[in-house]
Amino acid sequence: MPSTSDVRPAWVFDESPIADPDGRGxxxxxxxxxLRHPKSRxxxxxxxxxxxxxxxxxxxxxxxxxxxxxxxRTVYLQVGRGSRKTSLxxxxxxxxxxxxxxxxxxxxxxxxxxxxxxxxxxEEATSIVETTPQLAAxxxxxxxxxxxxxxxxxxxxxxxxxxxxxxxxxxxxLVIVDELHxxxxxxxWQALRTGAAKTSxxxxxxxxxxxxxxxxxxxxxxxxxxxxxxxxxxxxxFLPIIFEAPADADWQDEALWHRLLPGLEYGYPDLPSLxxxxxEARERPSDRAAFCQYYLGIRQQNSLSPFIDMAIxxxxxxxxxxxxxxxxxxxxxxxxxxxxDLTAVVAVFADGADLYVKTWAFIPADAVxxxxxxxxxxxxxxxxxxxxxxxxxxxxxxAAVAAHIEDLCQRFDVQEIVADAAYAMPILQPxxxxxxxxxTMRQGWxxxxxxxxxxxxxxxxxxxxxxxxxxxxxxxxxxxxxDSAGNRxxxxxxxxxxxxxxxxxxxxxxxxxxxxxxxxLDDADFDPARFVVTI
Numbered sequence: 001m002p003s004t005s006d007v008r009p010a011w012v013f014d015e016s017p018i019a020d021p022d023g024r025g026x027x028x029x030x031x032x033x034x035l036r037h038p039k040s041r042x043x044x045x046x047x048x049x050x051x052x053x054x055x056x057x058x059x060x061x062x063x064x065x066x067x068x069x070x071x072x073r074t075v076y077l078q079v080g081r082g083s084r085k086t087s088l089x090x091x092x093x094x095x096x097x098x099x100x101x102x103x104x105x106x107x108x109x110x111x112x113x114x115x116x117x118x119x120x121x122x123e124e125a126t127s128i129v130e131t132t133p134q135l136a137a138x139x140x141x142x143x144x145x146x147x148x149x150x151x152x153x154x155x156x157x158x159x160x161x162x163x164x165x166x167x168x169x170x171x172x173x174l175v176i177v178d179e180l181h182x183x184x185x186x187x188x189w190q191a192l193r194t195g196a197a198k199t200s201x202x203x204x205x206x207x208x209x210x211x212x213x214x215x216x217x218x219x220x221x222x223x224x225x226x227x228x229x230x231x232x233x234x235x236x237x238f239l240p241i242i243f244e245a246p247a248d249a250d251w252q253d254e255a256l257w258h259r260l261l262p263g264l265e266y267g268y269p270d271l272p273s274l275x276x277x278x279x280e281a282r283e284r285p286s287d288r289a290a291f292c293q294y295y296l297g298i299r300q301q302n303s304l305s306p307f308i309d310m311a312i313x314x315x316x317x318x319x320x321x322x323x324x325x326x327x328x329x330x331x332x333x334x335x336x337x338x339x340x341d342l343t344a345v346v347a348v349f350a351d352g353a354d355l356y357v358k359t360w361a362f363i364p365a366d367a368v369x370x371x372x373x374x375x376x377x378x379x380x381x382x383x384x385x386x387x388x389x390x391x392x393x394x395x396x397x398x399a400a401v402a403a404h405i406e407d408l409c410q411r412f413d414v415q416e417i418v419a420d421a422a423y424a425m426p427i428l429q430p431x432x433x434x435x436x437x438x439x440t441m442r443q444g445w446x447x448x449x450x451x452x453x454x455x456x457x458x459x460x461x462x463x464x465x466x467x468x469x470x471x472x473x474x475x476x477x478x479x480x481x482x483d484s485a486g487n488r489x490x491x492x493x494x495x496x497x498x499x500x501x502x503x504x505x506x507x508x509x510x511x512x513x514x515x516x517x518x519x520x521l522d523d524a525d526f527d528p529a530r531f532v533v534t535i
Contacts, residue, residue: 007244007256008242009229013262018055018058018059018063019062019063021062022068025057025060025063026062027061028058028061028099029049029058032047032057032091034047034132035047035091035094035128036132036133037087037128037131038127052262053084056088057092060072060205060239063236069201070203071236072239073203074206074239075206076206076239076241077205078208078210078297079209079260080243081209081295082270083261083269084263084268086121089205089207090110090121091128093110093157096173098139101174102150102153102155105156106155106173107156107170108155108158109159109192110159110177111161111162111177111192112159112160112161112162112178113162114161117161117179118146118160119159122159138150162184162188173201173202174204175193175202175205177192177207178207179207180217181218182211192204210300211299212300213299225238226240243260243297244298245260245292245296249296251281251292252278257295260297278291285307306479306480307475307478308475313459313472314472316466317472320356320358322358325349325351325412326412326413328350328412330348330415331347331416331418332347332405332414333419333506334507335420335501336401336419336420336426337396337500338423342361342500344360344362344501344503344504346360346504350512355465356465356466357464357466357505358468359466359468360386362389362397364397365393367394368383377473387468398426401427402426402427402430402431405417415511416437416438416439417431417436417437417439418439418508418510418511419440419441421442422443441507447510450510451506451507451510452488454510454513455506455510471505474500
């Protein structure tokens with residue numbers, strides 16, 4: 001099992017000294033301890049600021065630069081769900097609105113992904129104000145605007161969302177960005193970070209759980225935070241606080257949970273509830289992905305609703321010699337593409353209940369380098385190893401794909417060639433004319449849902465064997481949509497994902513599971529012009 005020694009910032013727990021030359025960190029802690037929280041179980045409902053979070057507060061506010069100003073200007077805090085980020089964010093917002101970090105007419109904001117989430121942040125802060133007598137007497141709450149004021153200084157707090165009208169023109173002194181990974185666009189984030197740059201001594205705090213993929217607004221900031229945390233970039237104004245398990249960590253290890261969730265030893269999140277979630281996640285891949293993302297900080301590169309646990313799929317990896325499969329019946333799945341995307345050919349050989357899979361992905365040779373950069377996969381290496389076949393030119397050579405399938409038909413006992421009709425006719429036509437057993441399969445839940453169940457059973461039972469890294473990549477990219485009737489269809493988890501080989505796989509496995517079909521070539525009246533059978 002990988003080491004868990006570096007899954008959290010050591011300074012949060014090691015009791016090492018934190019500079020506080022002006023006592024600013026101590027004043028921040030003292031203010032937070034004066035607050036009351038309606039759900040607190042401490043005496044007099046005292047705001048719960050446990051040691052790890054106290055050290056985080058001290059580290060944000062204590063150190064100063066050579067001008068005597070607060071050194072930290074941006075904080076990136078990634079920690080698991082249930083760690084009371086919302087309460088901490090509300091407390092810090094009050095510190096800047098009513099406490100020692102208050103400035104005259106200061107604008108302090110919590111920026112959420114939508115109005116509902118913004119309302120949660122506002123209500124959290126308001127509940128603290130109403131429970132703390134000193135603040136209740138000093139605050140003017142404007143509930144309809146998610147805002148309250150400190151009339152004496154003109155300082156104000158507001159919870160806003162990225163689905164609200166444009167926020168350009170603001171000059172905030174404090175910005176707390178809630179769950180940046182969930183923001184649909186970077187517009188609000190960019191407006192607020194540039195607005196904060198206009199205010200002397202401004203502070204930006206990103207408080208988030210782990211996100212998904214590399215296209216959400218949080219990803220560039222996370223990459224920068226990791227480089228600062230690793231010492232690759234020197235930036236004393238940027239404070240990264242990242243709790244993140246390795247991707248291959250034992251997600252069921254409770255010792256790992258305690259290292260990654262700093263509040264767990266203090267009762268949050270609830271350990272029995274966490275154990276129940278883990279028990280359920282053992283059986284459902286989508287729940288497991290969510291558990292790893294939201295509690296262990298493992299950024300998911302595929303969909304939140306994955307088709308299969310990749311550890312189970314990986315158990316089927318084998319070195320497969322296709323020539324040794326010549327005695328077995330074969331079904332070929334074809335997922336054709338437009339002019340430049342991947343075209344997928346998958347051959348499934350059935351040995352009783354065992355299915356052996358060989359795959360080929362076709363891509364224009366002129367696009368290999370560009371697609372490698374875009375899709376972030378080694379097409380060049382895969383092309384060298386023949387997992388990917390680069391056809392001449394800058395568009396897919398359909399004739400080369402047809403020739404490849406024809407070669408498979410001549411070498412093996414091909415029962416059927418099944419394809420999605422979209423874009424496939426330039427490939428299917430010469431195969432039809434050669435008398436090959438071609439079928440087209442309509443795409444939709446009525447064909448795909450039962451086929452996915454068949455494929456899923458083959459994988460989970462350990463009956464599906466494969467050897468292509470390109471196939472694995474496509475399967476990992478699959479997202480599953482389930483309708484109200486329980487029907488499932490696959491789609492791409494992100495716009496840049498490729499699932500073409502997975503689509504061809506389910507079609508071929510679906511037909512192979514139904515056994516050998518009666519070949520129309522046995523029909524004396526066979527006519528290639530009417531040969532395509534649609535199912």
